Amino acid sequence: MSKRNAIRGGPGRASFLTLFVLLAPALIIFIAMVLVPVVEAAAFSLYKWNGLGPMTNFRGLRNFQALFSDEVVGKAISHNVLIAIFSLVVQLPMAMGLALIVSDEKFKGAVFFRTFFFLPYVLSEVITGALWQFIYQPQFGLVKLLWSTLLPGAQAPALLGDTKTVFWAILAVIVWKYFGLHMTIYVAGLQDIPKEQIEAATIDGASRKRIFASIILPGMRIPIQLSVFFSVIGSFQIFDVVWAMGRGDPVNAAETIVTYLYKMGLQRFNIGYGGAIAVFIFLLCLFFNLFYQKVLVREES
């Protein structure tokens, strides 16, 4: 204890300088670039402003009123929610299934598949989006090839040009890009489950289903929580892939809340309305965070 104080110069003045030097750089950058902008966004949301000159046109909550009656916002949010639901219902179970396969060391090729499936996650979202734009190209892409094999002579559909299909086409790319991350999280979790437990259960004659339900699933609580968190928060922030595959168009058919924020705020310079959208996104993430902490994390433990 006394040595502790010796090295740090005690809790007195000497250590204040040390603490300041150590903490100030990170704090200043973080506060200036993360906290202050979020507070500023909240302030902007109360004004009508184009980002130039003084911010004087106070609008109260009228930006929020406009937001709640804006059809595009409703559409965009419904897309974000669909992405989140699709991730939870399709992507995560799929990732879990694959993780169960590739975490088995007796399965030849497990390490190879594990490594390879994670690869799309390391690629940039923009490159991924651009690449899939080609795959979906009706004149050259893979879609054309599949189409002409299955239905010779028929015109291949322009999946990204049709308001009915564009969202689903992008959703498929999102799964392609991110399933490997979730699989990898699960593989790491599965490796922490003691093998003896599973072996003992097998010897006792427990079925695979039974082992999964009573040993593996409970042991995977933290990895599952983590991947649920990543996919829901990620779904509400999705931008790059959508932007690279047609900027949320045609006619907002693939719009997400962040592509709309970008269009309103930085393309049309409607900073007030953009600020209101930003506050809305922040509140959505905050509510999810609180819900997640209170309900999901606590109930299971």
Next chain:
Amino acid sequence: MRSIKSGDRLMAVVRYCVCGAMFLIVAVPLYIAVMGGFKDMAQLQTDPMGLPSPLVAANYLDMLTGKTGSFWRQMGNSLIIAGGTIAILLVVATFAAYALARMRFKLSCLVYGIFQLGFFFPLAVAILPLYLQMRGLHLIDKYMGVILPQVAFQIPMQVMLLRGFIKAIPDELEEAAAIDGYGAFGFLLKIVVPLSTPILATVAILTLVASWNNFFTPLIVLNTATKFTLPMGVMDFMGQYAAGWNLILAFLTLAMVPAIVLYVLCQKYIVAGLTGGAIKG
């Protein structure tokens, strides 16, 4: 006994079918990009899947020699921005994590709590004010204008990872360092940093991947094509060569190579940083 065995065999077949199908789903688009880059437009149109014949190397060569696009320039920009982000982040995050892990002071919890707030604040929420702030600081179209926000948004995660690691360094080492006459900074530089190389490497590589692939921040800050990073370069290139899909695929392939090489070389750090750190930390 026999039924279990044949069940196992069936299981193995199912496993290989599932993995094989997923393998194709991941590999085919990548294969199409690499091969498409070696084709001319006519070949690409008639046979997107086949091997190129004849092989057109000009698409790649023109890009590598700078005749089409600005691949090297944009790769350089990406490297400068990633390098700057890593350098600044490693210093400020290690300093802060060290103070939070090994020093007792009244506001310790508050400071850590402030950093933790970052997990609640997505970048998207901050972009409008961030853009105006960068304009006010005259950092629009400057590398620093991309680097500083990237550092800021990495701080919460990396301080958390580093703090966990530095906390685990035994107290005896600190006492020994004190006897040898090292102060707080001496202990940090002579003992904590060398012991922390694995976690520092993890932080550096995770930041490299994040910065390399980041599109949103450069999109907001950079205007001039000569400053563009690779992801922005891809979008720009697609705008310029809209119908030249063979050229676009060649560019995409070149732009993917650095990330793939990095992944192959540093796989352990990337996977451990993203999963182990988060699960156990």
